[in-house]
Amino acid sequence: MSRRTTTSNEEFHKVLSSSKHIFVISGAGLSAGSGIPTYRGKGGLWKQNDVMKLSTTAGWVDSPSRMWQFYESRRALALRAQPNEAHYALARFSIPKIRHEMAPESHFTLVTQNIDGLCQRALQKVSNETDNIDAATSLPIEMHGSIFEVACTNYSCKHREWNDDSPICPALAVDDGGVEDRAGDPVVASRSRFEILREELGRRLNATNNEEVNEQNAAVDERLATCEGSEHVVPTAELPKCTKCGSLVRPGVVWFGESPRHMDEIEKEVEKADICLVVGTSSTVHPAAGFVNTIRQRGGKVAVFNVEWTRDWTPDFLFLGPCKETLPAALGTSK
Ligand SMILES: [Zn+2]
Incomplete structure (x- = not known):
């Protein structure tokens, strides 16, 4: 029927x-x-491969620093969106x-x-x-879950709380642009793909049509091509911590699996x-x-x-x- x-x-x-x-x-x-952006769709800021890696507990075990840089960029984007x-x-x-x-x-x-x-x-x-x-x-x-929740990774604590601080901690501050500001900084020479993507977020939000979005995606790809392999590592001591027990917290979202x-x-x-x-x-x-x-x-x-x-x-x-x-x-x- x-x-x-x-x-x-x-x-x-x-x-x-x-x-x-x-x-x-x-x-x-x-x-x-x-x-x-719809992360799996065409024109998403993150490539599908990255998103898969960045949405699993294996990715978290591999690098909490990389995960937090990714989620901080999503938090910044969501906070600026209406x-x-x-x-x-x-x-x-x-x-x-x-x-x-x-x-x-x-x-x-x-x-x-x-x-x-x-x-x-x-x-x-x-x-x-x-x-x-x-x-x-x-x-x-x-x-x-929510990118504005954090969850304690200490099994005897498991505290969860709302946190929409931006940046969530100083070491994860999204870069507002100025490559010039950082001239002379040795980090500039090895800017990571994450840092560059974080810089692009603001520009992406200002796009008013698909043509502009596509132009920006092409620009991001070009910039990423120059920085493959380099990764900015934020020491665990500088990543967000539980307000109850001081252990490392993770984003309060549900990952694959x-x-x-x-x-x-x-x-x-x-x-x-x-x-x-x-x-x-x-x-x-x-x-x-x-x-x-x-x-x-x-x-x-x-x-x-x-x-x-x-x-x-x-x-x-x-x-x-x-x-x-x-x-x-x-x-x-x-x-
Ligand atoms: Zn805790």
Whole structure:
């Protein structure tokens, strides 16, 4: 039996208005509209090979210094980025008094695979602007952790905490540009690919179109070609430390091979969901793919908001395009 796909906001509103448990799974495409590169996609600032190496415990064991340089650069990029209209649409929709105008009896769960903290920041801003925030407002569930959390590596401590200091420690400060400032510094001669990539982050954020982004990527490649093999090593003593026990901390994100966080809570919501919104992700990677499949197999509706759809089945609703354009209208939370 083939399902019919519709792209009509009106029909989507009808289904949404009778939904009781609305479940959202979001991914990198949600933050693409905020200038955060999709790390696996074309034009990502980091090559796929690097990202794989930099997203595993093996990479951490190999070099905490390299890992921290990479994550500090992602933190700097995320802090300079702003939530976009899709983040705000979800944030407004998570507030019961706003959502209930569209879906009167609904419960709402937002699970994000993103680690950039932009869903949280959007909710914070919306809650500052509105008196409607209440205890029933759902906080986004960050299943892959957050780059603004640090986790103690001492097993007898395991302390985790929020930390959005920038830089997180002096030795990891992102270089704001000035190669000139460092003229004469012997480090300049052996600038690492990480240092250079960190310098490029600011420039990347200022790009206003794809052409500029491509030009910058070419410039980065050229610069990287001159520094292969060199690596700036930050001594472990200068890397971020636990505020409780003084041991080395690691980024509070989930690496390949580690279990996603909050899975019990997420699975309970998946079991109840009668509609699943897939936002900015192709949802081909488990466990996110499993959430969508489970909801679908139980007869729940699926609505996709993404630049493309490549799965071999048809969602009930398909809104192709940047989600910062499609989502606010579909949720009725445009400003
Ligand atoms: Zn500790």
